[in-house]
Amino acid sequence: MDIKIGYIDTIAIVGYFVVMAVIGYICSRKNKSTEEYFVGGRSFGGWVIGLSLVGTSISSISFLAYPADSFKTSWIRYLPNIALPIAVLIASRTFLKFFRDKRTTSAYQFLEARFGTSIRIYATMAFIVAESIRLGIVLYLTSLIVHELTGLPIDLCIIVAGGFVSIYTIVGGIDAVIWTDVLQTLVLVGGGILCLAMVVAKVPGGIAEVFRVGLENNKFSFSENINGTLQNLDFFGPLSEKTIFMLILVGFTTWMTSYSSNQNIIQRYCATRDLKETKKAMWVCVWSSLPIWAFFMFLGTALFAFFHHFPTEETQQILAGERKAEQVLPFFIINYLPSGVTGIVIAATLAAAMSSLDSGINAISTVSVVDIYKRVFVTKKADKHYLKAAWFFASLASVVMIGGALIISHTDTNTLQDTGLILASVVSGGMLGIYILGFFTKIRGVRSVWAGIATTLSFTVWTVLSSKDLLPDAISFRYDLYYTTIFGNLIMFFVGFGVYNIFFKSKSEVLEEDIDSETQRQEKVYN
Incomplete structure (x- = not known):
């Protein structure tokens, strides 16, 4: 086992x-x-x-992917983030007040109040499946980075990092x-700033040279690497190609x-303590996240300028597509950072994850208890019982x-990650469309929403099979998969809205388990 870090680095990591x-112990x-544990x-x-939201939205994938993209291609990955302020403005003026006024704990209580228990359970299960897949992939990728930086066995990195974050989360709650x-x-x-400072200090001419090299090589543009050449994106274009408008629209859909x-x-x-503080948190997140994301994009551009002056075989292979672009920052950390700084940057990588x-x-843990265990299976126990249940579900x-990350580490990772991401997108597709139906229409029927869900799931499966060339050409249509989330939510909304207005609007459709008034139903859900 080749340990690549020194004692000072180890002290920095252990200190973290x-x-x-x-x-975790204090909390x-x-x-x-459960009120303390969940909210x-x-x-x-x-x-x-607000700062907590920033940390949640920036994973280790972002910590590596942003510098990787701007190093190899351009600032194209930044485009979806431009839509964040618009999405937050809309959310703060529409969705937010409802969640605050109802003293909500789970995002899916609203769905039962509007459409019935089955839609709430579906959304909860979709979230649990998608989130479990995402956690396993993030933990694996983080552990892979730590393995490359430290030389420790990948399985040990998974168990230590996953076990540690699990312990303080289980005992400390929200x-x-x-x-x-x-x-x-x-x-x-802080870790990113240290990296950038070291890069700029080593580039002849400093930050001015970074800008010169970046501009000269089109690195500050919104371009796509096509056959080794950077080509600027059109604002509009066919569905088979990425465009500036498409990426902003994808970002808007994602953030909404x-x-x-x-x-x-x-x-x-x-x-938060009140509505005013919640709005402040949302805008703190926006105006912190945008410059932080831009900072990490600039770090990748600075790395390009550095290796433009000091080329290596490894970085040339990254630019040629023979190595993954996400390896560029770990390569710089291992080979160019002094002892002590390396430990801090590894801690930053762990922090991002x-x-x-x-x-x-x-x-x-929260939705498992609030939306399923307490709502469906064990409905009338003391709060202490549900607190223990929360510890169990967190465990x-x-x-x-951890098990998912270990499985990935011993499997064809590209295939498994791809399969996992596809599964997550299938089960959680159209969620925004459901909430738009709930907030902006008068639909009350559960059957209308289920029609939208079924159609959206079918569309997503058809899209995936088409992209894998698993369907006959006659029924296959290929387009850039970035559009899937947009189309899925549109289908969810229009099918649900259409089915209701065509088949159920003139009827008094009764929810599957409920003959009470909507006010009584909401009181049951939230109280």
């Missing part, structure tokens, strides 16, 4: 773990109820929640998740989905996460 453990002493007693200020996310955001940014229905986000809404992993574990989510 110790601080996380202390935060565990507060968790005497922190609804007592947090906007700045804290309080530990939020406070560690804040610290992890600062560590993440997150801020209307993603449990990781909705849970943060509910953890843990801020996503802890949020996912806690979110799965189960952690086991699934």
Whole structure:
């Protein structure tokens, strides 16, 4: 076993773990109820929640993918983020007040109040499946990075990193998740700043040379690498090609989905002390995330300028597509950072992952208890019983996460990751469309929504099979898969809306389990 880090680096990494453990222990002493464990007693200020949202949205994938993209191609990956302020503006003026006024704990309580229990259970299960897949992939990719940086066995990296984040999340609840996310955001940014400072210091001519080389090689553009040549994107174009408008629209759809229905986000809404602080948190996240993402894009451009002056065989292979672009930052860290700084940057890599992993574990635990266990199976127990159930489901989510990452590490990773991402997209497709039906229409019928879900799932499966050339040409239509999320939500909305208006609008459609008025149903759901 070839250990690549020194004692100073080890001390920095251990110090980071110790601080996380202390935060988890302190927060565990507060968790005497599910209200504290799930939403922190609804007592947090906007700045804290805002920075926590930043940490949740920036995973280790982003920490590596943004520099990788701008190193090899351009700033194209930044385009979807431009839509974030628009999505947050809409969410803060439409969805937010409802979630706050109802003292919501789960994003999916709303769906039962509007459409019935079956839609709530479907959305909850879709979230659990998609989030479990995402957690396993993020943990594996993070552990792979740590393995490359340290030389430790990949399985050991998975068990240690996954086990540690699981422990402080299980015992500390949402309080530990939020406070560690804040610290992890600062560590993440600090690690990136150290990397950039080292790159700029080594480039002849400094930051001015970075801009010169970047501009000369079209690195600050919105371009796509086609057959080794950077080609600027058109604003509009055919569905088979990426365009500027398409990427912004994809970003808008993604962010709208997150801020209307993603449990990781909705849970943060509910953890603030009032509506004003929640809005502050959302805008703190926006105006922090945009420059942070741009910073990591610029780091990749700076790395391109550095290796333009000091080319290596490895980086030339990355530019030629013979190696993965995500290897460029780890390669620089291993070979060019001094001892001590390397440890801090590895801690930043771990921070980027843990801020996503802890949020996912806690979110799965929350919806498992609130939306399924307490709502369907065990409905009238003391709060202490549900708190113990929350610990159990958090532990189960952690086991699934670690087990999934271990399976990936011993499998054809490209195939398994691809399959996992496809499965996640299939089960969670059209979620924004469901919430738009709930917030902006008067549809009440469960059958109309199920018609939309069935059609959306069928469309997603057809899209995947078409992209894999598994269908006859006569019924196959290929387009850039980035469009799938847009089309899926449009289909969900229009099918649900159309079926209701054609078949059920003139009838008094009764929900499957409910003959009470809508007001009574909502009281049952939220109380």
